[in-house]
Amino acid sequence: MTLSAAPRRHRRSTGRQKGGRPADPASRARRADGADWHAQLFRALSDPNRLRIIYRLLDGPMSVGELTSALELEQSLVSHHLATLRKMSLVMAERSGRFVEYALPREVAVTLDGKTLDLGCCVVTFRRSSTPPRQKAGR
Numbered sequence: 001m002t003l004s005a006a007p008r009r010h011r012r013s014t015g016r017q018k019g020g021r022p023a024d025p026a027s028r029a030r031r032a033d034g035a036d037w038h039a040q041l042f043r044a045l046s047d048p049n050r051l052r053i054i055y056r057l058l059d060g061p062m063s064v065g066e067l068t069s070a071l072e073l074e075q076s077l078v079s080h081h082l083a084t085l086r087k088m089s090l091v092m093a094e095r096s097g098r099f100v101e102y103a104l105p106r107e108v109a110v111t112l113d114g115k116t117l118d119l120g121c122c123v124v125t126f127r128r129s130s131t132p133p134r135q136k137a138g139r
Contacts, residue, residue: 038121044088045124049073050081054104055126057091058114061103090119 045051052071056062064082068075082102085091092105104110108117116125 041088041090041119041121044084044090047081047084049077050085051126053078053081053085053102054090054117057102057104058110058117058126061094061096061101063096063099063101065099067102 045054049071053067056067056070062070064075064078067073067078067082071078082091082093086093089105090108091102093100093102095101104117108119110117115127116123
């Protein structure tokens with residue numbers, strides 16, 4: 001005779017605290033295996049368009065349409081990148097009338113200079129220059 005257990009249904013974690021607020025990146029890192037979580041975080045930040053979205057949101061909340069125009073990208077691509085960033089709690093969405101505005105959550109601290117993010121595990125500084133940094137000789 002073979003016994004088999006009924007498959008368990010696991011509730012999928014949404015990365016949200018009670019009340020629907022996204023958990024901050026640092027608390028998610030404490031709950032999960034640190035290396036796996038950090039790999040997911042850096043994977044989310046590895047796309048240049050996602051970094052451009054975060055860079056734009058440093059100036060304040062924006063809708064998908066505003067981001068689409070500012071970044072000159074397709075709406076579907078911007079929405080895809082925003083979903084990836086939301087999954088990692090790097091951006092949050094809030095309905096404003098007919099539109100959804102995206103912003104950086106308070107948990108992702110923005111410093112007074114307006115160009116540095118504190119993710120809890122690391123700090124990311126954006127250069128406000130339009131020219132890329134020069135590479136050192138020999139690289």
